[in-house]
Amino acid sequence: xxxxxxxxxxxxxxxxxxxxxxxxxxxxxxxxxxxxxxxxxxxxxxxxxxxxxxxxxxxxxxxxxxxxxxxxxxxxxxxxxxxxxxxxxxxxxxxxxxxxxxxxxxxxxxxxxxxxxxxxxxxxxxxxxxxxxxxxxxxxxxxxxxxxxxxxxxxxxxxxxxxxxxxxxxxxxxxxxxxxxxxxxxxxxxxxxxxxxxxxxxxxxxxxxxxxxxxxxxxxxxxxxxxxxxxxxxxxxxxxxxxxxxxxxxxxxxxxxxxxxxxxxxxxxxxxxxxxxxxxxxxxxxxxxxxxxxxxxxxxxxxxxxxxxxxxxxxxxxxxxxxxxxxxxxxxxxxxxxxxxxxxxxxxxxxxxxxxxxxxxxxxxxxxxxxxxxxxxxxxxxxxxxxxxxxxxxxxxxxxxxxxxxxxxxxxxxxxxxxxxx
Amino acid sequence: xxxxxxxxxxxxxxxxxxxxxxxxxxxxxxxxxxxxxxxxxxxxxxxxxxxxxxxxxxxxxxxxxxxxxxxxxxxxxxxxxxxxxxxxxxxxxxxxxxxxxxxxxxxxxxxxxxxxxxxxxxxxxxxxxxxxxxxxxxxxxxxxx
Numbered sequence: 001x002x003x004x005x006x007x008x009x010x011x012x013x014x015x016x017x018x019x020x021x022x023x024x025x026x027x028x029x030x031x032x033x034x035x036x037x038x039x040x041x042x043x044x045x046x047x048x049x050x051x052x053x054x055x056x057x058x059x060x061x062x063x064x065x066x067x068x069x070x071x072x073x074x075x076x077x078x079x080x081x082x083x084x085x086x087x088x089x090x091x092x093x094x095x096x097x098x099x100x101x102x103x104x105x106x107x108x109x110x111x112x113x114x115x116x117x118x119x120x121x122x123x124x125x126x127x128x129x130x131x132x133x134x135x136x137x138x139x140x141x142x143x144x145x146x147x148x149x150x151x152x153x154x155x156x157x158x159x160x161x162x163x164x165x166x167x168x169x170x171x172x173x174x175x176x177x178x179x180x181x182x183x184x185x186x187x188x189x190x191x192x193x194x195x196x197x198x199x200x201x202x203x204x205x206x207x208x209x210x211x212x213x214x215x216x217x218x219x220x221x222x223x224x225x226x227x228x229x230x231x232x233x234x235x236x237x238x239x240x241x242x243x244x245x246x247x248x249x250x251x252x253x254x255x256x257x258x259x260x261x262x263x264x265x266x267x268x269x270x271x272x273x274x275x276x277x278x279x280x281x282x283x284x285x286x287x288x289x290x291x292x293x294x295x296x297x298x299x300x301x302x303x304x305x306x307x308x309x310x311x312x313x314x315x316x317x318x319x320x321x322x323x324x325x326x327x328x329x330x331x332x333x334x335x336x337x338x339x340x341x342x343x344x345x346x347x348x349x350x351x352x353x354x355x356x357x358x359x360x361x362x363x364x365x366x367x368x369x370x371x372x373x374x375x376x377x378x379x380x381x382x383x384x385x386x387x388x389x390x391x392x393x394x395x396x397x398x399x400x401x402x403x404x405x406x407x408x409x410x411x412x413x414x415x416x417x418x419x420x421x422x
Numbered sequence: 423x424x425x426x427x428x429x430x431x432x433x434x435x436x437x438x439x440x441x442x443x444x445x446x447x448x449x450x451x452x453x454x455x456x457x458x459x460x461x462x463x464x465x466x467x468x469x470x471x472x473x474x475x476x477x478x479x480x481x482x483x484x485x486x487x488x489x490x491x492x493x494x495x496x497x498x499x500x501x502x503x504x505x506x507x508x509x510x511x512x513x514x515x516x517x518x519x520x521x522x523x524x525x526x527x528x529x530x531x532x533x534x535x536x537x538x539x540x541x542x543x544x545x546x547x548x549x550x551x552x553x554x555x556x557x558x559x560x561x562x563x564x565x566x567x
Contacts, residue, residue, distance in 0.1 A: 020521070022519050022520065022553065022555070023520065025516075025519075085475075085476040085477075086476075088475070088476045089476045089477075131477075131504065132476060132504045133476060133503075134555075410479075411479070417480050417481055417482050418479070418521060419481070419483075419484050419521070420481045420484070420514055420521040420522055420523050421483075421484060421520055421522040422483050422485030422493060422495065422522070422523055
């Protein structure tokens with residue numbers, strides 16, 4: 001029999017910010033999205049003020065002022081560092097861990113399934129992460145990943161559970177499914193929720209009791225799998241190694257409108273450098289380069305939205321080549337006179353490093369020298385972030401994200417480590 | 423997604439794609455180094471100072487309340503959160519919303535944060551306004567100006 005635990009950090013970004021700011025414990029805190037646009041994380045106190053997920057921050061200015069809500073810009077450097085620690089702490093509790101997102105992981109506890117109650121094990125995990133990493137988490141334990149997700153949701157929702165819920169009997173499973181609305185079920189999206197609700201199915205329990213044949217006819221095998229999982233039949237395995245991405249996208253909105261091609265080229269160059277780094281991280285090469293630029297669809301100014309792509313004769317992961325191609329594409333799609341709001345790059349047609357479909361008629365560009373150079377660049381940048389970059393990414397970067405409320409890089413920069421009072 | 427709206431752009435001249443040459447330092451041929459098989463990585467201060475990687479934080483101290491504990495302003499403290507704070511340990515505590523360094527003293531059911539400087543007085547702990555954040559395991563003091 002299988003057993004999974006889903007460990008999910010509570011308001012992760014907020015918890016990361018509060019770790020070094022004890023003065024903010026028990027107070028309303030929100031973290032903004034890129035460019036400080038909307039709230040992407042809220043402390044329970046901020047939720048209690050009625051601040052919704054994804055709410056534009058300018059719309060809640062009054063609430064922020066009246067209740068003294070602390071606003072942070074997303075500090076992904078900090079969150080990544082803490083996430084890494086949480087995950088490595090979780091790894092001490094199971095031989096197999098699937099890092100599902102920056103703040104969630106599935107643990108395979110099947111080797112412990114002979115124990116009557118894993119709840120205490122769950123509390124042990126929870127208190128270790130809280131003590132050592134300083135991050136509160138909730139844990140759901142069940143026979144299937146879908147049920148573990150639901151158990152976790154219950155652990156979050158009902159404080160009486162102490163943050164750990166285990167589904168280890170038919171009675172508990174039934175009771176839990178009955179109080180869970182279908183849109184809380186893992187894999188049931190907004191569209192499917194509407195369709196199911198139209199058919200009068202509103203709880204996870206009702207979904208679990210639909211006949212398999214009916215689901216296969218009316219929906220698809222994916223939902224059938226979900227239903228089986230809700231009934232305790234494990235269909236979704238643990239994925240310890242994330243599969244290599246088939247596309248790599250790097251795109252952002254600018255902090256201000258850009259009209260100048262040179263500035264656009266800087267941003268494209270910078271996004272492409274990041275995408276190429278990701279490409280090398282997963283040991284792949286890309287053959288197709290896409291670039292797009294667009295104005296803001298929310299403004300009254302003239303609209304322009306264009307993209308271009310180029311296929312290379314050989315796949316490569318060399319930043320210099322990819323940036324060169326991307327800038328070439330920009331030349332062909334750029335039109336002066338528009339107020340550009342966003343740009344992005346996408347790498348596609350991605351293959352593994354070891355596999356090469358050679359083209360006899362064009363000179364090889366991805367030599368071992370180029371690979372060695374990129375390896376060295378990546379190594380240096382890992383130790384000294386952003387130490388090496390192409391001159392074409394610019395040094396001024398006026399288009400960079402607006403991050404007015406950024407917290408210090410407490411864990412990754414010697415100059416910004418926390419101060420303690422003697 | 424924006425990417426879906428991408429249309430093919432004009433072809434870019436592939437001859438421009440060749441990268442500039444890279445010069446490598448050449449090792450002259452000759453007698454091979456007898457030491458190559460004995461190479462080991464050098465001792466590393468991090469290995470010495472950090473026992474629990476995922477639970478260790480570095481903080482910078484400011485102030486003069488811990489002079490007798492040999493902690494001076496600007497010293498770097500290595501803090502291990504995985505350790506259970508015992509009486510006599512130097513700890514980081516969250517006190518009135520601030521992170522502060524003091525010596526922890528526990529006697530029976532009562533506990534105090536004790537400054538290690540006679541000019542300051544001990545603070546008795548009431549659970550509601552204090553949390554032990556971590557235990558200080560190393561004090562790194564710069565002796566060269």
